[in-house]
Amino acid sequence: MLNDNWEKLNNQLKLDKVPRFSQIRLEMTNICGYNCFMCPRKKMTRKTGTMSMEDLNYILDCLNYIYYEIDIHLHGYGESLLCNNLPERCKLITTRKPNFNPLIFTTLGYKIDKNWFEALFESGLRTMVVSLYGYDRETYKSVHGVDKFELVKENLEFIVGLRNKYKFTLSMRLDQFGENYPPTNYSHETIQKLKMEFIKYLSNLGITEIGLLALHNFGDGFDNISTMTVEKTIPCSVIWGWRRQHTMISWELNVLPCSYDYNNSVIWGNLRENTLEEIYRSARRISFIKSLLKFENTKMPLLCSGNSCIPHEEQYDDEYKIIKEYITH
Secondary structure: OHHHHHHHHHHHHOOOOOOOOOEEEEOOEOOOOOOOOOOHHHHOOOOOOEOOHHHHHHHHHHOOOOOOOEEEEOOOOOOHHHOOOHHHHHHHHHHHOOOEEEEEEEOOOOOOOHHHHHHHHHOOOOEEEEEOOOOOHHHHHHHHOOOOHHHHHHHHHHHHOOHHHHOOEEEEEEEOOHHHOOOOOOOHHHHHHHHHHHHHHHHHOOOOOEEEEOOOOOOOOOOOOOOOOOOOOOOOOOOOOHHHHEEEEOOOOEEEOOOOOOOOOOOOEEOOOOOHHHHHOOHHHHHHHHHHHOOOOOOOOOOOOOOOOOOOOHHHHHHHHHHHHHHOO
16 A cells, blocks of 8 residues: 555656756865854764865766756855865856856855955856854854954955956845854844844945845754744655755765755765666665655654754645645545
């Protein structure tokens, strides 16, 4: 009966097929010089390193069939600015696949030559998102664990001046920690005042894309730091909905269901050993899907705990109705 249920579900949703991706996340490196209070990096036990240019070229070979426009995230559990040849990586991607849009999330907290920064955008970086959760030296250090606030501002002000020339998108991510802001000598009200003053500073720079990010669970990371009520999506949409349209490839070429799995605790396969199509229909991946659907009693490590990811499933209502029918019968 369970096998019959799986066959029916798979026929309807094609769960063993490679989906049409909306974004692909390539971990350039998992090395980082920060110590952010909400990040689970301190628990990371997997090997640290940087994806080679040869492996990046190989991944592009694997993804050569993708003809549509798609965002390619060049970050994972590390700081992509630590790749000295990041401009060359962007150039490689945009030359081979003009329909691929390179994107990075970054702290900007590194002393980098201004010509290198300009080369980054000249080489085709389309989007830069800056994670910045402090509003003066003290608050910045309390969140990020390093005293780099002034350096970040210096880099940010330089990059703003490049936008008209290279037409890239620059956006900011500020905090929604609320009462969970890490300890400082300031009151909560003072932090909020500093935050509003900082937003004004950003606006004066002409930065209008400012997101107040309610950080959710980062795979065994800091739980319950959002003041928002987050509705759980069960089973996780990595197998049926919005998150299914993403894939994560680590610097070692492991293919993962979730980019928030900092320790690569669930690996579907490795591109050095199998094609993407083989990985998606592999017994390992199918067992993972069945365990989430509870068709089998397979024990799999949990990718997350506490809060779930913020769902973006409105356009997948039909798929979820099909999923819900099978998990409730």
